Amino acid sequence: MATPTPETIATRNQELLQCWDNFANDFRHYEKIMQQSWRPLLSHMDLGSARSILEVGCGRGECAKAILGMAPSGCSVVTSDFSSEMIKAATAALEAHDALPNPGREGQLRIEQMSALDLHSVPTASIDRYIANMLLHLVPDLDGMLRETRRVLDAKTGIAGFTIWGDRAQSLVFSLRPGREDSPNFDAGRDLDALARRIHAAGFSKVRMWRQPCIFELWDPERVVEFWMHSEGKTIQDTEWLQEARKRTTRAICDEGKPIGLEAVIILAMP
Ligand SMILES: C[S@@+](CC[C@H](N)C(=O)[O-])C[C@H]1O[C@@H](n2cnc3c(N)ncnc32)[C@H](O)[C@@H]1O
Structure with missing residues (x-):
């Protein structure tokens, strides 16, 4: 695997930032899938004993709400994303959840705009829980993100939790979508042994991974088609695309009885 140059990483990161800014509103349609990976991730992170929690790539803030509900009082929580729209x-x-500090009230949560590749305001070894739901497979420098995670984690108490896309054959909500059959988002999860070696190389000594189905739809092919239409900006004028989308979802759901969802890989790593 070729190591990306700093210039390639910066250019790609800028392109991705633009995409996420544009996508921030529509990303609400993905919450149903996202919560099925962050829920099991959080439940294995022993948040009740944390003193400082950092979430990166927080998206629309749903996982941050759950983190707050699990963090003990006195624990500092910082949630972050690189997209100003997110x-x-x-x-x-x-x-709306009354979770942010305001003039009359101190709070335990801070929200900051920063990239997971450069956590500039986070001191080295200051964090004991690091959470990145559905981000590691998207960044242009996976090894750089892992090294930055390790830098901010406390060597004794630190636990990092990531989730990524898993096997494409088990991820029909993405891999069946016409025109998007083989997304590069599946690359990081194709060889989990190789990924574990990269996590070790970034300075982690223990790594655990498991696969987690995240179901989007079991019964109604049309709901999947509508979801794809939103994501792709398609309309009812896109007749050929719609016909193909309906054919694929009907075959998978009605003929083959397959759940339409995303397979996540949940990853925990300790220094
Ligand atoms: C798939 S979404 C997941 C959002 C959220 N974690 C959730 O579970 O709902 C990925 C998020 O990561 C953010 N993101 C992408 N690249 C990033 C980077 N390099 N640094 C920080 N955030 C990033 C995007 O803006 C987006 O909000």
Whole structure:
């Protein structure tokens, strides 16, 4: 695997930032899938004994709400994303949840705009729980993100939790979508032994991984087609695309009885 140059990483990161800014509003349609990976991830992170928690790539803030519900009092929680539009959406969600400090009230949660590849405001060895749901497979420098995670983690108490896309054959909500059959988002999870070696190389001594189905739809092919239409910006004028989408979802759900969802890989790592 070729190591990306700093210039390639910076350019790609900028392109991705633009995509996520544009996608922040529509990302709400993905919450149903996202919560099926962050729920089991959080449940294995022993958040009740944490003193400082950092979430990166927080999206619209739903996982941050759950983290707050599990963090003990006195534990500092920072949630972050590199997209200003995601930060806006997360801020609105967390304000509605009364989770952010305001002039009359101290709070335990702070929200910050920063990249997982450069956690500039986070001191070295200051974090004991690090959470990145559905991000590691997306960044242009996976090894750099792992090294930055390790840098901020406390060597004695630190636990990092990541989730990524798993096997494409078990991830029909993405791999059946016409025109998107083989996304590069599946690359990081294709060889989990190789991924474990990369996590070790970034300075972690213990790694655990398991596969977690995240179900989007069991019964109704049309709901999947509507979800794809939103994601792809398609309309009813896109007749050929729609016909193919309906054919694929009907075959998978009605003929083959397959759940339509995403297989996540949940990863825990300790220094
Ligand atoms: C698939 S979404 C997951 C969002 C959230 N973790 C959830 O579970 O709902 C990926 C998120 O990571 C953010 N992101 C992508 N690349 C990033 C980077 N290099 N640093 C920080 N955030 C990033 C995106 O803006 C987006 O909010």
